[in-house]
Amino acid sequence: MxxxxxxxxxMDADPFPFYKTLRDEYPCFWSEEAGMWVYSRYADIVTxxxxxxxxxxxxxxLVDELPNRAGSTLGTTDPPRHxxxxxxxxxxxxxxxxxxxxxxxxxxxxxxxxxxAGEKSFDFVNAFSSKVTVDLLFYLFDMPAEGQQTVRxxxxxxxxxxxxxxxxxxxxxxxxxxxxxxxxxxxxxxKKNPGQDLLSNFIAAEIxxxxxxxxxxxxxxxxxxMAGIESLSGFMGVMGLNLADHGDARRALVADPALIPxxxxxxLRYNTSAQRFRRCLTKDQEVHGQQMKxxxxxxxxxxxxNRDERQFENPDVYDxxxxxxxxxxxxGGVHACLGTAIARLACKTAFEEFLTRYPEFERVEQQxxxxxxxxxxxxxxxxxxxx
Amino acid sequence: MPKVTYISHxxxxxxVELPAGWTLMQGATLNGIDGIEGECGGSCGCAxxxxxxxxxxxxKLAPMSEVEDEMLDCTESPREANSRLGxxxxxxxxxxxxxxxxxxxxx
Numbered sequence: 001m002x003x004x005x006x007x008x009x010x011m012d013a014d015p016f017p018f019y020k021t022l023r024d025e026y027p028c029f030w031s032e033e034a035g036m037w038v039y040s041r042y043a044d045i046v047t048x049x050x051x052x053x054x055x056x057x058x059x060x061x062l063v064d065e066l067p068n069r070a071g072s073t074l075g076t077t078d079p080p081r082h083x084x085x086x087x088x089x090x091x092x093x094x095x096x097x098x099x100x101x102x103x104x105x106x107x108x109x110x111x112x113x114x115x116x117a118g119e120k121s122f123d124f125v126n127a128f129s130s131k132v133t134v135d136l137l138f139y140l141f142d143m144p145a146e147g148q149q150t151v152r153x154x155x156x157x158x159x160x161x162x163x164x165x166x167x168x169x170x171x172x173x174x175x176x177x178x179x180x181x182x183x184x185x186x187x188x189x190x191k192k193n194p195g196q197d198l199l200s201n202f203i204a205a206e207i208x209x210x211x212x213x214x215x216x217x218x219x220x221x222x223x224x225x226m227a228g229i230e231s232l233s234g235f236m237g238v239m240g241l242n243l244a245d246h247g248d249a250r251r252a253l254v255a256d257p258a259l260i261p262x263x264x265x266x267x268l269r270y271n272t273s274a275q276r277f278r279r280c281l282t283k284d285q286e287v288h289g290q291q292m293k294x295x296x297x298x299x300x301x302x303x304x305x306n307r308d309e310r311q312f313e314n315p316d317v318y319d320x321x322x323x324x325x326x327x328x329x330x331x332g333g334v335h336a337c338l339g340t341a342i343a344r345l346a347c348k349t350a351f352e353e354f355l356t357r358y359p360e361f362e363r364v365e366q367q368x369x370x371x372x373x374x375x376x377x378x379x380x381x382x383x384x385x386x387x
Numbered sequence: 388m389p390k391v392t393y394i395s396h397x398x399x400x401x402x403v404e405l406p407a408g409w410t411l412m413q414g415a416t417l418n419g420i421d422g423i424e425g426e427c428g429g430s431c432g433c434a435x436x437x438x439x440x441x442x443x444x445x446x447k448l449a450p451m452s453e454v455e456d457e458m459l460d461c462t463e464s465p466r467e468a469n470s471r472l473g474x475x476x477x478x479x480x481x482x483x484x485x486x487x488x489x490x491x492x493x494x
Contacts (some may be wrong), residue, residue: 090458326416
């Protein structure tokens with residue numbers, strides 16, 4: 001009997017064979033372990049993302065939702081309020097508005113590469129990608145420089161789930177509570193001394209003459225910090241992994257750095273860090289012969305849709321010439337990732353610097369430690385040999 | 388399935404069928420029509436799926452939101468009275484046969 005257990009460490013390491021069985025044999029599958037339906041085909045996921053009236057986010061979008069969060073963040077609110085909230089932030093994060101982050105990102109990348117001078121091997125995630133990510137987020141949100149490492153550690157912990165209990169463990173909830181308090185302090189400070197940064201603008205914003213709800217501000221900022229740190233670092237982690245594993249692709253990028261964006265898009269398709277999110281049905285639905293009820297949760301397996309042979313030819317091949325338009329690496333529809341332009345600019349800049357310094361590298365460990373998470377997939381550590 | 392015709396800036400025409408509820412941006416990106424980028428993924432957040440809607444269909448479309456209106460001020464090619472974002476137009480039976488022209492540049 002086929003089972004689909006998003007909590008299993010086997011799934012963290014390699015979900016792709018399970019996804020293939022889902023797509024081919026059980027395109028609308030009830031996962032007992034997750035307690036929800038699973039969509040695995042590209043077309044079904046896109047249809048669900050387009051139809052927010054049927055597939056609501058208001059009961060949470062994380063496979064394991066954090067307490068008191070659903071309904072108070074961009075990702076867990078439906079239109080029309082979602083659109084009004086998002087509009088408050090959107091303009092600050094469009095590509096044109098973000099030229100100012102390129103130089104700080106470059107300086108950060110150089111600084112952390114300088115610190116590695118002389119090393120024969122190092123951990124790409126903890127010594128480089130997460131450091132650049134944290135620097136950039138602190139710059140973007142104008143956050144106080146002290147405590148960077150703690151903020152990063154908590155962000156990584158709060159996205160995790162316990163493989164045995166199939167829930168958030170106490171330390172994950174504690175990390176989340178810590179981040180909520182951190183956001184609350186930040187908001188108080190910013191209210192007293194508003195700046196021109198993205199957070200200050202959001203805190204001061206109004207919709208129809210009304211201030212945003214306190215919880216909305218607090219939970220949204222908590223989520224932006226979490227996503228900014230964990231998701232961006234995860235994206236760079238899998239990109240680093242792909243370039244370690246695919247020497248031809250890496251050498252092509254070294255020879256012509258203008259190809260880096262193509263390699264990034266293919267990484268977002270091939271093994272996106274955002275593997276699975278969820279929605280809640282607002283009405284009964286029949287899909288692929290399965291009767292689903294209003295109130296049932298549906299998991300959208302982006303990582304599977306991105307490997308769907310019905311959409312992408314030879315989906316298990318990492319091909320930087322593919323230009324995989326319409327991939328689900330950032331989700332899609334009204335809730336598509338808010339930080340796409342930040343992520344693309346930061347990742348491009350970081351890899352331009354990294355590949356200049358290290359045109360040749362390979363992974364040291366064949367078995368990687370993966371973040372235990374029902375949502376995300378990225379290596380906790382990626383030791384690279386460069387010497 | 389509703390049909391959509393895309394006319395590229397160089398005059399090339401392509402008609403595609405879209406599953407109901409999919410957007411004109413998706414119809415282009417998933418069928419290899421290059422004149423639309425859709426960089427933000429369909430969240431009305433980038434103005435790279437700018438299209439000019441044939442006037443015969445103008446009154447069949449849902450009115451644009453404030454956010455779309457603001458985003459259309461950021462298009463690379465000039466905004467016209469019939470400018471819309473492809474990610475905000477869903478293929479429905481009411482707009483079956485719609486024709487959109489693609490601008491010279493999206494970014």
